[in-house]
Amino acid sequence: MYKNEEDKLEQWKKQIEERPISEIRLEQAIKNGFERGRLGKSRKNKRIYKRSIWSVFVAAILLITLVTSIRVSPVFANAIASIPGLERFVEFIREDKGLESAMNNEYYQELNLTSEKEGVTLTLKGVIADEEEMVLFYTLNGARKDEVFHLGLSDITDRKGNDVMRWGSATPDPISFETGKELAVKINIGFKEGVNESEFILKATAKSTEREIDFDIPFSLAKEKMPTTRYLVNETVSIEGQKVTIQQIEISPLKVAISIRTNPNNTKIIFGFEDLRLMDENGEMWTSINGITSSGTENEDEKIYYLESNYFENPEELTLMFNKLQAMDKDEAYILIDTEKEVILEQPADQRYSIQDIKKGYLEFLLKSEEGYHTSPFNSFIDAEGKEVSFTSGSFSSNGDDTAVIGMDFPKGPFVNPVKLPLHGYPQWIEGNVKVKINIR
Structure with missing residues (x-):
């Protein structure tokens, strides 16, 4: 060239x-x-x-x-x-x-x-x-x-x-x-x-x-699988009064898995870490992987977050860092709707949700969002009799500005109105400056 x-x-x-x-x-x-x-x-x-x-x-x-x-x-x-x-x-x-x-x-x-x-x-x-x-x-x-x-x-x-x-x-x-x-x-x-x-x-x-x-x-597989390296951390940090514990870091050739537990006494529910990253002694950063960024565990207060792997780099020092968490008050983390009357009965105080479309078996919300929010917030609903039902499928689309469209398909079968939709994401954040040194020697 x-x-x-x-x-x-x-x-x-x-x-x-x-x-x-x-x-x-x-x-x-x-x-x-x-x-x-x-x-x-x-x-x-x-x-x-x-x-x-x-x-x-x-x-x-x-x-x-x-x-x-x-x-x-x-x-x-x-x-x-x-x-x-x-x-x-x-x-x-x-x-x-x-x-x-x-x-x-x-x-x-x-x-x-x-x-x-x-x-x-x-x-x-x-x-x-x-x-x-x-x-x-x-x-x-x-x-x-x-x-x-x-x-x-x-x-x-x-x-x-x-x-x-x-x-x-x-x-x-x-x-x-x-x-x-x-x-x-x-x-x-x-x-x-x-x-x-x-x-x-x-x-x-x-x-x-x-x-x-x-x-x-x-x-x-002709090549031998290389073993995972594990570091026990167990360090608790606080960000805007909300406590999280970094439990363990596992580093394999394909990813870094970070086990994090949130304190059950927190006043806010923490949905995720926006900028979780690892830094070595040279300032090199490893950040979230495109695709699967986290997974749940049997304990609802624990979650595993995934970063790019530095397995082959052999760093002398590692620091786990984050500044921004998606979080909201626990007592507001739901939406209550009546699917027959097609109305939202209860939602978070800032009133971001409105019903875009509703018909038999399908519900679509319009969300007044913010830049940086990209989480589909619903997995299931709880009907008036306390029965929890998972949605058969869902969708999340954003046109790049301050709005998002969220759709859900209801499963076949009867349920009793009104239904409660627990939130698993919301455009609210808490911020701080957290650095956790990892003992790798």
Whole structure:
């Protein structure tokens, strides 16, 4: 590439980075999307997924990304260059410093296994796996003229057919491709407890309006799974009077898992950490992973948060930091509605919710939101007789300003009005400056 062209691309890249566009990280439920594939459902997906600015401009600036990767990380550039066909996954890898580090340290296993049916080919390019989870890279191509496919992961099993998947997350989602195009997909799956297998079967289904094709690709892990490193912390900190305890930090090749417990005597319910991060002695930061950012535990006061992995960096010092928590008063953390009268009876004092649409089996809210809020707030409702029922599906969409649309599908079956919807997210925050030193020696 000529020097002046490269300089122009760098200037354009810098201008894009400086634009005040916030990243949206949609917290995904466990096995989000995969249950649809497992149950054979094909409901129209109403979510609007707002990726980072890189996703918006990816078609135009992929070349810039590659140029920058070569200059900033020669090891990464060499790793990608040595693996044919992996160029399509550069964006996914660059979004996660843990994946990039795994590549740099030759922890990626190339597979290039294919399954072809009815002129459609699924290719499992490669895998990265540790004791806790596995990342799969695969492509799909071969659609007919004017045919659009949707690709869903059905399952990951061992060679005996036993399910090994505890949760899963796909990028991109929803997944589709058209004639003449190749779809590149990254799948993260978490292993069930006690899974020590090295031989698996990938089961995926490609659907169009004309046909449905099931693929099975057996594969083996040739590289040994590297062990997880665990640090016991047990340090309690306070932010605006609300206490949280950092219990444990687990660092594996693919992610950092931070176990955090909130004090049950807190006056506020804490929904999540907006800027949880790890910093080493050189000021290098590891932040939230795109996709699954947290998961619950059996204890409602405990939650596990996930960050990019620094497993291969061998830092001498580590500091856990955060400044902003999504939180609200516990006694306001619900909405009470009457679905028959189509009215909101009770809601938080700032009156952010209004009913947008309501009909049999479906409810849609309009939320006066704020920049930085991107959480779908409802999982279930409790009817007037105390029966708790989970919604069959939900959606969250934002147009980038101060409004969001939240939709929910009610399950079939009777329930008694009014119904109470506990909140699992709300555009209110508490702020402070928390730093916790981690003893890693």
